Amino acid sequence: DAKTTQPPSMDCAEGRAANLPCNHSTISGNEYVYWYRQIHSQGPQYIIHGLKNNETNEMASLIITEDRKSSTLILPHATLRDTAVYYCIVRRRPRNMRFGAGTRLTVKP
Amino acid sequence: GAGVSQSPSNKVTEKGKDVELRCDPISGHTALYWYRQSLGQGLEFLIYFQGNSAPDKSGLPSDRFSAERTGGSVSTLTIQRTQQEDSAVYLCASSLAMGTADEQYFGPGTRLTVT
Numbered sequence: 701d702a703k704t705t706q707p708p709s710m711d712c713a714e715g716r717a718a719n720l721p722c723n724h725s726t727i728s729g730n731e732y733v734y735w736y737r738q739i740h741s742q743g744p745q746y747i748i749h750g751l752k753n754n755e756t757n758e759m760a761s762l763i764i765t766e767d768r769k770s771s772t773l774i775l776p777h778a779t780l781r782d783t784a785v786y787y788c789i790v791r792r793r794p795r796n797m798r799f800g801a802g803t804r805l806t807v808k809p
Numbered sequence: 810g811a812g813v814s815q816s817p818s819n820k821v822t823e824k825g826k827d828v829e830l831r832c833d834p835i836s837g838h839t840a841l842y843w844y845r846q847s848l849g850q851g852l853e854f855l856i857y858f859q860g861n862s863a864p865d866k867s868g869l870p871s872d873r874f875s876a877e878r879t880g881g882s883v884s885t886l887t888i889q890r891t892q893q894e895d896s897a898v899y900l901c902a903s904s905l906a907m908g909t910a911d912e913q914y915f916g917p918g919t920r921l922t923v924t
Contacts (some may be wrong), residue, residue, distance in 0.1 A: 741915060743813075743915030744900070779824065797844075799846075802851070
């Protein structure tokens with residue numbers, strides 16, 4: 701599996717967009733980029749995934765660079781409830797998902 | 810609809826005792842996964858079930874760990890002769906089908922403390 705690199709922590713003002721970066725320079729052509737988050741004391745929550753094209757759903761947008769070596773998760777209007785640890789995972793087979801340290805996002809009022 | 814449920818939510822046990830953790834996946838989900846998350850650590854894969862296929866046990870840390878899935882639905886993770894290093898949050902997830910882009914839905918976890 702491709703290794704991912706994320707900043708350990710980020711802050712964001714409430715109501716502003718939160719942009720969370722992820723580097724995955726060794727990604728293979730058949731590997732997807734997944735994003736999950738984990739709010740304190742809860743199980744991980746699926747956010748979004750993509751292969752090549754940018755993706756958007758009701759929670760977030762995922763921007764993948766053309767060379768696929770990095771991506772950005774965008775929460776368009778962050779709320780206090782978006783405070784969580786965000787995990788970027790690159791996997792070909794989702795069954796063996798392994799989360800790293802992730803980015804701890806703190807949304808501040 | 811109902812999500813993935815796990816029981817108990819918390820379990821405290823003495824070293825050397827056996828424990829059973831239960832997972833009820835989302836109805837209709839054919840794939841079921843067990844993970845564990847130790848304090849301050851990332852997620853560690855344990856075992857995976859898909860339909861009637863043989864489970865992928867490649868993540869089980871020792872032969873004290875085992876899991877079964879009855880009737881393609883409920884799953885039980887059993888830890889025999891528990892050790893203090895088994896203390897962790899055990900998470901169960903389910904998904905519709907095995908595929909390269911199949912999102913997993915997680916339960917709230919069981920916090921296991923071995924004293």
